[in-house]
Amino acid sequence: MEYSSNDNNSLPLTKFESMLKTNNVLFFDSEEFENIIHHYLNQGKMSLAKKAIKLGLDQHPTSTNLKLFKVEVYVFENKLIQADALLNELYLLEPMNEEIYIQKANILSKKDEHLQAIDVLKKALELTDDVIDLYSLIGMEYLFLDQFEEAKTYFMKCLEEDFEDYAALYNIIYCFDFLGQNKEAIEYLNVFLDDNPYCEVAWHQLGKQYFSLKDYKKALIAFDFAIISDDTFVGAYLEKGKVLEKLKRYEEAIEFYSITLKLEDPTSFALLRIGNCYEKLKNDELAVQYYYKTVHEDPLLDKGWIAITRFYNKRKNYQKALYYINKAINIDSENVIYWKLYSQINLRLNLFEEAERGFKKTLELGNYELSTWISRGDLLIKLGEPEAAIYNFKEAVEFYPENAELEYRLAGLYFLLNETDKGTFHLKNALNFNAEYSFILDELFPEICHKIQVKNLLKTKP
Numbered sequence: 119m120e121y122s123s124n125d126n127n128s129l130p131l132t133k134f135e136s137m138l139k140t141n142n143v144l145f146f147d148s149e150e151f152e153n154i155i156h157h158y159l160n161q162g163k164m165s166l167a168k169k170a171i172k173l174g175l176d177q178h179p180t181s182t183n184l185k186l187f188k189v190e191v192y193v194f195e196n197k198l199i200q201a202d203a204l205l206n207e208l209y210l211l212e213p214m215n216e217e218i219y220i221q222k223a224n225i226l227s228k229k230d231e232h233l234q235a236i237d238v239l240k241k242a243l244e245l246t247d248d249v250i251d252l253y254s255l256i257g258m259e260y261l262f263l264d265q266f267e268e269a270k271t272y273f274m275k276c277l278e279e280d281f282e283d284y285a286a287l288y289n290i291i292y293c294f295d296f297l298g299q300n301k302e303a304i305e306y307l308n309v310f311l312d313d314n315p316y317c318e319v320a321w322h323q324l325g326k327q328y329f330s331l332k333d334y335k336k337a338l339i340a341f342d343f344a345i346i347s348d349d350t351f352v353g354a355y356l357e358k359g360k361v362l363e364k365l366k367r368y369e370e371a372i373e374f375y376s377i378t379l380k381l382e383d384p385t386s387f388a389l390l391r392i393g394n395c396y397e398k399l400k401n402d403e404l405a406v407q408y409y410y411k412t413v414h415e416d417p418l419l420d421k422g423w424i425a426i427t428r429f430y431n432k433r434k435n436y437q438k439a440l441y442y443i444n445k446a447i448n449i450d451s452e453n454v455i456y457w458k459l460y461s462q463i464n465l466r467l468n469l470f471e472e473a474e475r476g477f478k479k480t481l482e483l484g485n486y487e488l489s490t491w492i493s494r495g496d497l498l499i500k501l502g503e504p505e506a507a508i509y510n511f512k513e514a515v516e517f518y519p520e521n522a523e524l525e526y527r528l529a530g531l532y533f534l535l536n537e538t539d540k541g542t543f544h545l546k547n548a549l550n551f552n553a554e555y556s557f558i559l560d561e562l563f564p565e566i567c568h569k570i571q572v573k574n575l576l577k578t579k580p
């Protein structure tokens with residue numbers, strides 16, 4: 119149980135904490151100690167829980183439940199050998215205590231011995247009438263093993279025991295989704311809703327399944343029933359807004375997103391979607407207002423900064439686009455999309471050094487798209503840094519071997535530096551890979567196209 123300040127049951131907790139301050143040893147019965155320990159564990163106050171366990175065992179040295187709390191703390195602290203040893207002692211005393219099996223399974227799970235944990239939990243099932251938690255624990259062990267069919271079976275057992283066990287329902291749908299069983303999920307949810315027609319969570323999940331299948335009409339109906347079942351269910355309004363967006367019914371989508379802003383504190387997701395809808399409706403003033411609200415509400419949401427940057431980018435207001443992408447980078451300098459946008463905007467502003475810096479940072483962050491290598495290399499050529507450009511393209515070749523676009527660029531650069539043998543090697547490669555791309559030499563290296571070696575090689579192209 120958990121104590122509250124207005125509950126008479128909080129008296130033992132107050133008494134215990136007073137005892138700790140005064141160093142006077144007071145007596146508590148074992149159940150009071152259990153409640154005190156449970157409270158501290160729930161609050162994450164591990165040191166106080168350990169003190170309560172020690173004092174509890176000093177006063178009640180034979181209490182199995184207090185010793186099981188000690189096992190729980192051992193497991194939390196990853197002291198699995200001590201936990202196992204204590205459990206073995208307890209098993210000899212109470213071999214029919216299902217909690218001993220649960221803690222044993224917990225230790226096995228920590229050791230990644232999930233099949234053994236499942237076997238132990240199934241033994242515990244035989245010892246108790248309170249099966250829901252055990253079904254859930256077995257389901258989780260199967261999830262750890264990526265055995266989704268088996269996991270689904272046990273979460274379904276949870277829901278059969280308690281139709282309001284929404285954690286089990288979410289896990290069931292997770293399994294269906296992972297297995298790509300949208301139609302089976304829909305069938306299951308419809309059967310469940312026949313018996314529980316006012317379960318807003320099930321309607322919500324059903325709508326999401328229809329949305330995945332692009333059956334937007336049925337998705338809308340499902341979300342409507344979720345809202346009828348609980349008219350404060352924010353998730354249903356948000357999902358209905360998403361469906362209406364897909365149907366290009368932007369005014370209605372705004373209406374449903376706006377309802378969520380009244381039901382709870384504004385969410386950055388809803389503000390962003392409203393901004394997007396206004397942009398689709400060509401109401402730029404309101405669109406940008408909501409984008410501003412999005413980044414104000416959640417400065418860490420990259421989609422907000424990307425939306426406001428692209429908004430100005432599309433309208434060729436590159437200075438403002440650059441201003442906002444710089445703000446975004448100041449908040450999160452490891453975001454690849456920010457740096458790509460930064461580079462593209464600087465290119466449009468003819469700020470080539472900054473654009474090259476952005477593409478370089480993008481590559482450093484692990485974005486190895488061919489277009490990024492090429493864009494950076496072409497900028498280095500423009501900036502008069504042929505050696506750096508060669509190094510860039512040679513790195514790209516490691517990721518994209520036999521790529522004509524890279525080979526033509528390397529050929530042109532080597533001929534530019536009068537390294538004829540290397541230029542010839544790469545030009546032959548390029549012509550073999552794709553002779554149609556030879557125009558790259560004309561565009562990037564017009565000064566080398568008159569060279570006899572280049573002309574002769576180009577004449578031999580297939």
